[in-house]
Amino acid sequence: MASKRDLPADNEDRPVTPGTRGFALCPGETAEQFLADREEMLSSAGIEPSWPGAAEIRRKIQAGELGG
Amino acid sequence: MDAPNTNELVQLAWEVLPAAHRRLLTQVGASQWEIVIEGLGDAAAARLLSASERPTSAADTAASNQALGMWVPNLRLVLINQAHPALQGADTATSEALLMWVAWHEWGHALSVSSSSPHDPSEGEKLLALAPEGIRERIRRGHYRRRQYIDELIAETYALLMRERIQGRPGQPVWLPNEIYQLITRIAP
Numbered sequence: 001m002a003s004k005r006d007l008p009a010d011n012e013d014r015p016v017t018p019g020t021r022g023f024a025l026c027p028g029e030t031a032e033q034f035l036a037d038r039e040e041m042l043s044s045a046g047i048e049p050s051w052p053g054a055a056e057i058r059r060k061i062q063a064g065e066l067g068g
Numbered sequence: 069m070d071a072p073n074t075n076e077l078v079q080l081a082w083e084v085l086p087a088a089h090r091r092l093l094t095q096v097g098a099s100q101w102e103i104v105i106e107g108l109g110d111a112a113a114a115r116l117l118s119a120s121e122r123p124t125s126a127a128d129t130a131a132s133n134q135a136l137g138m139w140v141p142n143l144r145l146v147l148i149n150q151a152h153p154a155l156q157g158a159d160t161a162t163s164e165a166l167l168m169w170v171a172w173h174e175w176g177h178a179l180s181v182s183s184s185s186p187h188d189p190s191e192g193e194k195l196l197a198l199a200p201e202g203i204r205e206r207i208r209r210g211h212y213r214r215r216q217y218i219d220e221l222i223a224e225t226y227a228l229l230m231r232e233r234i235q236g237r238p239g240q241p242v243w244l245p246n247e248i249y250q251l252i253t254r255i256a257p
Binding site for chain 2: 021022023024025026030031032034035037038040041042044045046047049050051052053054057058060061065066
């Protein structure tokens with residue numbers, strides 16, 4: 001299991017349920033912090049990140065702007 | 069227009085994927101999802117039991133209850149917890165971005181684990197050292213086992229690539245080392 005909480009620093013011997021994979025925020029991390037970290041990473045690479053919003057994403061899909 | 073609900077957002081995340089990736093995910097049993105309002109460990113355990121599959125251990129169930137999303141190959145199902153505390157009180161843009169991210173992350177896992185071009189888990193540490201700092205530090209802080217590094221690296225990178233795709237920046241980004249990009253393209257051509 002790939003959940004990130006409540007695990008000791010060394011997990012090499014920890015039993016795991018085969019196959020499952022999960023996504024969790026790190027302990028104490030908020031959704032806003034998580035997304036801000038991603039945007040900071042892009043910004044540091046010279047990219048201007050911005051979330052276009054679901055309506056704009058839907059428009060792009062319907063307009064065929066995202067390609068195959 | 070009302071804000072889209074969780075199911076609509078995951079559907080939107082799905083439609084953003086390249087058609088070839090959707091085909092691969094369908095083949096490996098990761099094209100279906102269920103939105104739940106409970107801990108994902110409990111949700112997965114109950115569904116595995118109903119399907120006469122071996123349930124998760126108590127420790128795994130407890131740990132997975134913290135997750136926002138989870139892919140359960142034996143159920144051919146991606147589970148997403150829309151009642152997760154991280155989503156409560158978040159504004160619309162944050163919820164949209166995070167839920168779509170979670171879906172992309174899970175599909176990244178599914179493509180990685182099911183790839184016909186298997187990758188060597190022992191490469192994980194080396195590739196993680198090459199990864200952009202934001203990805204590298206997050207995975208290190210997550211206390212994963214070393215052999216999980218490569219799967220997490222793939223899932224995080226895949227989600228970021230889909231994030232870039234919706235902003236009209238497909239292909240290899242400037243921030244991603246060639247070794248990692250090549251790994252992703254082998255898994256999801």
